[in-house]
Amino acid sequence: MSNKYRTHNCNELRKEHVGSNIVLSGWINKKRDHGNLLFIDLRDNYGITQCIIDKENSNFKELEKIQLETVIKIEGKVVNRSNETINKEIKTGEIEVGIKKYKVLGTCKELPLPVFSDQEYAEEIRLKYRFLDLRRKKIHENIILRSEVISFIRNEMSKLGFLEFQTPILTSSSPEGARDFLVPSRLNPGKFYALPQAPQQFKQLIMVSGFDRYFQIAPCFRDEDARADRSPGEFYQLDLEMSFVEQEDVFSVVEELLVSTFKKFSSKKLLFNKFPKITYKEAMLKYGSDKPDLRNPLIIFDITEIFSRKDVSFEIFKKLVKTGSMVRCIVTKNTKDKPRSFFDNIDNWAKDQGASGLAYFTLEKEKELLAKGPIGKFFSKDSLEEIMKLTGAEIGDSVFLACSKQKDLEKITSLARDKIAQELDLIDNEIFAFCWVIDYPMFERDEITNKIEFSHNPFSMPQGEIEKINFSKPLDILAYQYDIVCNGVELSSGAIRNHIPELMYKLFSVAGYSEKIVNEKFSGMINALSYGAPPHGGIAPGIDRIVMLLANEKNIREVTMFPMNQNAQDLMMNAPSNVSDKQLKELNISLKSKK
Numbered sequence: 001m002s003n004k005y006r007t008h009n010c011n012e013l014r015k016e017h018v019g020s021n022i023v024l025s026g027w028i029n030k031k032r033d034h035g036n037l038l039f040i041d042l043r044d045n046y047g048i049t050q051c052i053i054d055k056e057n058s059n060f061k062e063l064e065k066i067q068l069e070t071v072i073k074i075e076g077k078v079v080n081r082s083n084e085t086i087n088k089e090i091k092t093g094e095i096e097v098g099i100k101k102y103k104v105l106g107t108c109k110e111l112p113l114p115v116f117s118d119q120e121y122a123e124e125i126r127l128k129y130r131f132l133d134l135r136r137k138k139i140h141e142n143i144i145l146r147s148e149v150i151s152f153i154r155n156e157m158s159k160l161g162f163l164e165f166q167t168p169i170l171t172s173s174s175p176e177g178a179r180d181f182l183v184p185s186r187l188n189p190g191k192f193y194a195l196p197q198a199p200q201q202f203k204q205l206i207m208v209s210g211f212d213r214y215f216q217i218a219p220c221f222r223d224e225d226a227r228a229d230r231s232p233g234e235f236y237q238l239d240l241e242m243s244f245v246e247q248e249d250v251f252s253v254v255e256e257l258l259v260s261t262f263k264k265f266s267s268k269k270l271l272f273n274k275f276p277k278i279t280y281k282e283a284m285l286k287y288g289s290d291k292p293d294l295r296n297p298l299i300i301f302d303i304t305e306i307f308s309r310k311d312v313s314f315e316i317f318k319k320l321v322k323t324g325s326m327v328r329c330i331v332t333k334n335t336k337d338k339p340r341s342f343f344d345n346i347d348n349w350a351k352d353q354g355a356s357g358l359a360y361f362t363l364e365k366e367k368e369l370l371a372k373g374p375i376g377k378f379f380s381k382d383s384l385e386e387i388m389k390l391t392g393a394e395i396g397d398s399v400f401l402a403c404s405k406q407k408d409l410e411k412i413t414s415l416a417r418d419k420i421a422q423e424l425d426l427i428d429n430e431i432f433a434f435c436w437v438i439d440y441p442m443f444e445r446d447e448i449t450n451k452i453e454f455s456h457n458p459f460s461m462p463q464g465e466i467e468k469i470n471f472s473k474p475l476d477i478l479a480y481q482y483d484i485v486c487n488g489v490e491l492s493s494g495a496i497r498n499h500i501p502e503l504m505y506k507l508f509s510v511a512g513y514s515e516k517i518v519n520e521k522f523s524g525m526i527n528a529l530s531y532g533a534p535p536h537g538g539i540a541p542g543i544d545r546i547v548m549l550l551a552n553e554k555n556i557r558e559v560t561m562f563p564m565n566q567n568a569q570d571l572m573m574n575a576p577s578n579v580s581d582k583q584l585k586e587l588n589i590s591l592k593s594k595k
Contacts, residue, residue, distance in 0.1 A: 006051040011047025013092050015079045023050060024097065025073040027135065028066060030116050038064055040099070041116075042074065043299050045140075049092045051076065053099040061540060063102065069115055069135070071106030074099050123557075128571040130393030130562055142559045146547045149265055150217055153238055153543075154348055160471070162213040162240060165201035169195060169219070174521065179223035182232075183271035189588040195221035198540060200459065201525045206498055207536040208528045215240040216544060223568075228555045229489055229545055235556075237492070238546075241538035247480050247496055250537050251275070251436060254484060254494075258541070262432055265550045271295070271433040275484075279439040288328075288414025290440075294433035296421040300413045301391040303401075311380035317359075317403045328404045328413050331391050332420060335398040336362045336372075342423065343373065346400065349419055355402065355412040357411040363388065369395075381398055407447075418488075432486055432549065439463070440481040443474040443510060454511050455483045459525075461493035461505075461537075466503055474510045484541060486549055494539025501529045 002008075005025040013022065026044035033039075039395040040051045051074055053060055056319060066072070076097040087093030112129050118138045126133045134140060152165070173180045173194035180194040196202075196219045204549035206214045218239040226232040242250060255275055262270060268401045271294065283290045286299050306312055307321045317327055337344075343360050350358040362374035369381045379387070393399060400420065402412050421427050442462050444455040452474050462469055469477060500506050504526065511575050519526060547559040557563045564570050584590065 009046040010042055010044040010049045011091055013049055013078055013095050013097070013323055015080065015094050018080050020078050021075070022078055022097065023073065023075050024051070026071070027115075028068050028070050028072060029517045031066075031068065031340070033064060037166050038595045039096075040074075042072070042097075043135075047092060048090050050081075050087070050096040051099050052096050057099065059099065059102055063099070066104075067108045067110070069108040069111060069132070070104060071108070072102050073105055076100050081239055087200065118440070123565060124571065127563065127565050130572050134561065139558060142547070142551045143561055145265065145551055146543075146559055146561075149261065149547055149550065150543065152264060155259065155454060156260060157215045157238075157240070160213070160253055160257070162215040163211060164216055165206060165211070166216055167196070167199040167206075167218065171196050171202075172521075172524075175314070181221045181223050183200040184587040184589055186587055197222050198237065199239050200457070203239060203524070204459065204499075204525060204536065205528050207241055207243045207497075208504075208531070210501075212243045213240075214242075218540070226389060226564070226566045226568070229548065231544060231556055231560055232564050233567070237540040238543055239538070239540040241536060243534040243536045244536070246403060247438070247482065247537065250494060250496075250539055251277075251482075254541070255434075258434065258484070258486075258546075261546070262550065266432070268430050268432050271431050273436040275408055275436050277438050280437055280441065281439070282389045283437050284410055285328075288410040288412075288417060289488075290437050290483060291348045291485050291488050291490045292435065292437070293418070293427070295429075295431050296349060296417060296434055297426055298330050298332070298421055300330055300417060302326060302328050304328075306383055306386060306390070307403055309383055309386075310493045312378060312383045313480045314359075314375055314378035317401070319405050325403050325405055326409055327400050327401060329387075329391065329408055330413065330417055330420060331393045331399045332397045332398045332400070332424060333394075333426070336396040337363060338398070340431060346416070346420060346423065348525055350402070350412060350416060353412060353415055355404070355408070358412075358416060359401040359403075360398060363393055363395050365395050371399075373398075375401075404459075411577070435483065437483040437485055438481075439478045440483075441475060442477040442479040442481075442507070445475065455479075457495050458508065458511070459497050460508065461498045461535075462503070466500070471506060471510060480537070482539070484539065489545055489549060491542040491545050492539050494537065496535070496537035499529055499533040499535055501526055504529070548563075 010026050012025060024042055026042040029041040029043035029048060031038065031040055036055045038053050040063065041048050042051050053063055060528050071357055074097065076099045078095050079098050081094055081096050100300065113125050113132060113134055115135045118136055134143060170183060170193040173182065173192065174197065180197065183193040183195065185191045185193060199218050203214055220237055220238055221234050224230065224232060256267035259270060259273055278292065280290055283292050285302060288300055290297045304321055304326045305319050307327055321327060347357045347360065359375045361376040364370055364372050365385065369384050370376065371379050371384055387393060387399065400416060402409055441455050442460065443452050446453050463478045463480055480563060483493050484491045498507065505515050505518060542561045544556050544559060548556050551559050553559055561574065
């Protein structure tokens with residue numbers, strides 16, 4: 001549809017338009033001055049069109065001096081490009097527009113960062129001038145991808161029978177999870193709302209209200225520190241909940257949605273259309289993490305029992321094992337010809353991570369089986385055969401070993417698994433490998449306070465027959481809790497919910513919450529569950545992380561329109577900011593000066 005600013009956008013003109021008089025508007029992306037000819041690449045949201053003006057045109061000198069990123073309208077005629085100047089990189093590359101006249105629609109000051117290139121730039125500049133950063137090709141395309149992914153997900157959810165509802169943004173503070181953002185109430189002096197960390201309680205209340213399948217693209221607010229895969233302050237998730245379902249019903253819906261989304265928006269292969277299920281216990285043993293990257297073929301094995309043998313004389317590990325440490329190892333296939341420096345570099349890297357290093361040996365056979373390497377002499381032939389039996393290692397393979405208490409051991413072996421895979425180039429970056437991590441423990445013990453706490457979501461349903469659950473051994477109770485993981489990135493946690501008030505009181509009491517506190521903190525929820533609640537469950541995959549994977553980005557900032565910096569500051573809008581004494585007085589708040 002044409003108007004006074006354009007008859008076409010900057011991605012529309014083709015050979016069939018040659019000879020047409022047209023009007024284009026956009027930003028000056030690039031200029032190339034050839035003396036008698038000036039080439040201008042005009043850019044808008046849709047693409048780029050090359051425009052050309054010769055020295056004889058009265059506008060030539062003005063356009064020659066014009067600043068990049070100035071917004072102009074040009075009127076001109078579409079002409080063919082010569083064969084040798086056709087640009088196959090852009091859709092308008094067979095034509096160009098001869099400029100007859102132009103008009104400046106928006107002037108531009110000197111640029112603080114270049115727009116026409118995607119070169120790395122300081123985060124502070126990029127975020128302060130985010131509106132310029134968003135004009136750059138790669139990030140502009142990422143944000144368009146984000147919009148298309150969200151639209152696609154909305155349509156797919158509707159097809160799957162889900163209804164979209166919006167839940168409140170001003171709600172009550174929750175004692176569980178991350179730190180809340182608090183909002184003072186003017187009408188209720190001294191009281192505060194909280195921004196929702198997730199619509200958890202509301203989506204459960206929707207199920208209690210008799211709706212069967214709910215979803216929304218929900219904004220969530222958590223006062224957490226930033227990470228590469230987590231924005232400080234706010235993020236979006238595909239929040240969904242279903243009534244009268246078991247775990248497998250949730251899995252079926254989410255798998256169908258994610259498979260269709262990733263197949264539509266990426267050319268990478270899916271390693272599994274039916275996602276494997278790995279128990280939390282198995283994940284922590286085999287991968288050292290509950291966010292396993294299944295593109296990585298390396299597996300961690302527990303070989304602690306080997307160090308109780310008399311024919312193993314590696315005394316450092318043997319002494320540690322007697323004090324409660326464990327030994328785990330990673331086998332690398334056919335690495336006998338790797339230079340000593342490869343193994344030493346891995347060992348030194350482990351020391352840089354704060355571990356005591358990684359011991360290693362290589363399995364070889366001369367007259368008989370033996371282990372080559374710094375600690376090889378400490379293992380007999382029989383003990384090596386036992387290690388091969390436990391791990392599937394073969395002649396020519398190498399074994400990296402670590403010894404520590406369980407949590408530290410899981411951490412270093414998980415990092416080492418990734419590091420060794422990178423060094424050996426084992427990870428196929430053209431694959432998406434999804435999996436479910438299931439059977440999370442309901443509770444965990446805090447290492448500092450020694451108190452029993454909820455390990456994930458306090459509203460989860462414990463596994464097993466309710467009357468047979470042994471509450472005296474809370475660390476043995478498993479929950480119907482699950483995570484969806486892709487390429488080592490956790491996309492979401494979910495659970496089948498506890499819809500039985502008496503059971504909820506019991507579980508909260510194990511974590512130190514009295515019935516009175518539960519009634520105070522979760523009054524809406526506990527009250528609703530007392531009026532006939534259906535069995536229900538759900539999950540909430542992170543939109544930002546989904547788009548980050550599809551855009552092949554390492555940092556969530558690259559797929560977020562207006563992100564904050566690492567200190568949770570919006571450099572563009574100067575938030576957070578000071579407020580006036582009048583505003584504080586209205587809210588009955590006085591500020592204490594920090595000493």
